[in-house]
Amino acid sequence: MKKSIAFFGAVAGALALTGGAFADGGFQEHMSQCVDKFASASDTASVTLECTAGGGKLSDCKVVDNSAPNKGFDKAALCVAAFLPIGDKSGLIRVPLKFEGA
Template structure:
């Protein structure tokens, strides 16, 4: 079953999302794999992470908001963060993610 996972509009405005990972479907595949591993693809959730950004990657992420506590979306969001391209953004940033149920 194909999952639809959408990034909240704020993340698109905050980051320069670049690279072939979005164009070749690799990013979507990774997001789907994270949801399959940790949460239910039929549920919807919003999660906000706070992370350190440097060198085009996120690190030291922690969940600061989770609309579906106990359903695994916190872990799915942390999994997604390890693959999210952020461009040249640096410092402490908030990353809003929205998971749309199928």
């Protein structure tokens, strides 16, 4: 679990420094769109995905942990994964996502 949290933090930090999707609010916008489409923005959830990383993108993602089953956050997390740039990482990785309720 430490590896996946460190990975997510490293991606966020690198993108903020380089002016990527996190820094310009683009990622947050995509995350909000995914939540609006699949879940309730007033609920809170944590979802962990297991994905194959390669070519700067994630593919073949599946949900391995979901703190709020049957509330749509699994689908929202899969939607978010499509917009998450991962740099030069490759192989099987875990991606933790936290959805904060409004």
